Amino acid sequence: MSNECSIFQDCVSKAQFRNKSILDIVTKLSEQTAMLDRAVFKSVTHCGCVKINAEKQVICNDKTIEENKCFLKSHVEGNLCPKCKEKVEEEMGDLIFYLASLCNTLDINLSDVINQK
Structure with missing residues (x-):
């Protein structure tokens, strides 16, 4: 996995030509987190494929x-439908993109961060 993270981080570095300022990156990371939250909650409120109890x-x-x-619960009932799963995965991918971009800007290896956690 560490090699895959390094390859991804390198691809992000080569692909990103906008939002190079750390201010832009942190703002985009925050916006993308909100977009991911929205996708998850829309699967509950709009589609109904999952329920939060x-x-x-x-x-x-x-x-x-x-x-x-053994007794702790996720509070999620049901499973994401294919459409909602696709949207959540898309938003997660964008979030990881901006996280990798932040790592590049701060000269942090994403693989190291993941391995430390």
Whole structure:
């Protein structure tokens, strides 16, 4: 995966000729995050292929982290339909593009960031 990240980051560097200023990149990254959020929420409110059923997550202090993980939920019910999945993936791709661009501007290796996490 590290080689794929490096190749992608290099492609972003070669492809990006607009929004070279860090101010533009950070703004585009923020805008793209909002676009991804919108795509996810539209799958709920417009399409209805997924449903969000949220409630307080209960964490028991007398249980281990692994035991607690079994009881934690994503609050998402259902699956993205093909159309919504395509849109969410598109927005994720754009978000990763601007993240890689920010990495390039700050001379940070995206693979290193991923490996550290």
